[in-house]
Every structure is written in structure tokens, then in C-alpha cells.
Amino acid sequence: MSLLTIKDLSLGYENMTVVDGLNFTVEAGDYLCIVGENGSGKSTLMKTILQLQKPLKGEVLVGDGLLSKEIGYLPQQTVIQKDFPASVKEIVISGCQGQMGLRPFYSKKEKEIARKNMDRMGITEFKDRCYRELSGGQQQRVLLARALCATRKVLLLDEPVAGLDPKVTLEMYEVIKKLNDSGITIIMISHDIGAAVKYASKILHIGKEIFFGSKEEYLESDEGRFFLSQKDGENK
Incomplete structure (x- = not known):
């Protein structure tokens, strides 16, 4: 059974939709990275999963004996x-x-x-x-x-390496990977697409188009190739 099932979710504020038609599942042991441009709704999605914000429509279903209060959160x-x-x-x-x-x-x-x-x-x-x-x-x-x-069971991490120097960033990624290897499911928002495709087992890309799948599928997708090329251009 899935730990989390997101069904036909629409997110936004005061009836202004930020993202629409979001569907994905999180299984026990997944390492899911959520990527996309600023303002695409990534942090709003995390708050909705944590029941800190209500969706405009759709639902978040919690399974496998998980309670909402048992989700660890690093904002x-x-x-x-x-x-x-x-x-x-x-x-x-x-x-x-x-x-x-x-x-x-x-x-x-x-x-x-x-x-x-x-x-x-x-x-x-x-x-x-x-x-x-x-x-x-x-x-x-x-x-x-x-x-x-x-x-x-589950950790939600919102940009956990923001503002850290490169050495400490690498150390933090390794710590998170060890937690995942120990059986904790990771859901992480990241602007670091290189780290996302290195560590994650699944990618959720939120933008004009929505992608959800394995990181291998993401690298072959139109959304993945375009987003990666943009980030490569910013780093040059």
C-alpha cells in the first residue's frame, strides 16, 4: 500500500490556482525529489500534505498505517x-x-x-x-x-541545503541518503537538479507540464531535458 496518494489535486491561494491536476503516489522507501521553477507550487504542496493548507480541490490520502502527525518536516x-x-x-x-x-x-x-x-x-x-x-x-x-x-517513516524536506557551502551541502546529501537507505521515505524539494537526479529514485516536476516517474524516465522526458538544459545554462 502507498504511504501517500495524491489524487486530482489543485493548489493555490484565494481561488487562484497555482498547479492543477496533480496525481502521484509515494511508496515506502521512495526518495522523491520535487523540482520546478520558483512559484510553481512545490512548498504549497508540502504544506498541503502536512494539512497546514487546504487544497482547492482533490485529496491527499495517507495509507499503510501512517498518521499525518507522524510525518517529519524540515521547513x-x-x-x-x-x-x-x-x-x-x-x-x-x-x-x-x-x-x-x-x-x-x-x-x-x-x-x-x-x-x-x-x-x-x-x-x-x-x-x-x-x-x-x-x-x-x-x-x-x-x-x-x-x-x-x-x-x-517519512521525512518532508524543503530545500534542506539552502545557504550551505559546497562541502556541507555534500555532507547533508549523504546524511539524507543514509536515512533513506535505513528505510525512511524521503520527499525533498530541491533546486539542485544535479543532486535530484543523483540521489532520488523518483522525480516530480511541477510546471507548465507535470511529470512524475523514475529519475531514468525523467532524464529521457521532454520536461527533464529542457529543465536540465536551463540549469546547465545558468551554471555556465
Whole structure:
């Protein structure tokens, strides 16, 4: 059974449609990259999957025992968020809040989940440091650990390497690939088409034309060839 099924989805604001007729499925273990031009509706799609925004029409179906609150999410950071005055461990464990119900305090189990995910992301050594004192790459690892506290199945990542230098970007891609190899389904928005076709198993291209399929099919498609040629031109 699919983890997510998107059926005839239309997205937009105040009845202004941004993308129409979106259909695709996400299976357990997929690494799906969502690509397309700015303003094509990629971030809006993620918010709709997370039930933070309602679609204009269509539906998002969740299957295989997955609950919406069990989807881990790493959004794009704002300047204000990068200056957040909390400790690393406080931010990481806050990812468990969806599991707490009405309890005012974290349980031993939730504290252990946070500890394991800090270890997993290699950030345990600065768990007591203030988040805003960290480098951009370290902050992203903290937020990824936080997202992992909310899920064991699916991570939604919105431009997770934005603003990072090339070395840290490569390290972050490798971390995400290892998470996927461990069984976590990845859905990632990316402007880095080179990384998308390197790491992803499937591509969703949103634009004037919509494409969904394997990365091999994307590379052979009209949409893929055109988009890749545009990005190559920008990089020259």
C-alpha cells in the first residue's frame, strides 16, 4: 500500500490556482525529489500534505498505517529562526510534541528518542549549546534530528541545503541518503537538479507540464531535458 496518494489535486491561494491536476503516489522507501521553477507550487504542496493548507480541490490520502502527525518536516529557515535562543536538546526533543497529547512533560521514552536522533545526526557533543551559536550545517542537523523525533517513516524536506557551502551541502546529501537507505521515505524539494537526479529514485516536476516517474524516465522526458538544459545554462 502507498504511504501517500495524491489524487486530482489543485493548489493555490484565494481561488487562484497555482498547479492543477496533480496525481502521484509515494511508496515506502521512495526518495522523491520535487523540482520546478520558483512559484510553481512545490512548498504549497508540502504544506498541503502536512494539512497546514487546504487544497482547492482533490485529496491527499495517507495509507499503510501512517498518521499525518507522524510525518517529519524540515521547513526552510527564516533569519529569525536561525537566531532562536534555545539549546540543541530543547529543539530536538520538541519534535516529540505530536506524540504527547495533553501531557505537560516529556516521557523517558521521548527523551531517549531525542538522544538517539542527536547521536544519529552527530550533534550530541553540543547538545547543551545554544542553537543560534551553531554553524548553518550544524543547525540543519539539529532540525533534521528534530524532524526524526516525529517519524520513523517519512521525512518532508524543503530545500534542506539552502545557504550551505559546497562541502556541507555534500555532507547533508549523504546524511539524507543514509536515512533513506535505513528505510525512511524521503520527499525533498530541491533546486539542485544535479543532486535530484543523483540521489532520488523518483522525480516530480511541477510546471507548465507535470511529470512524475523514475529519475531514468525523467532524464529521457521532454520536461527533464529542457529543465536540465536551463540549469546547465545558468551554471555556465
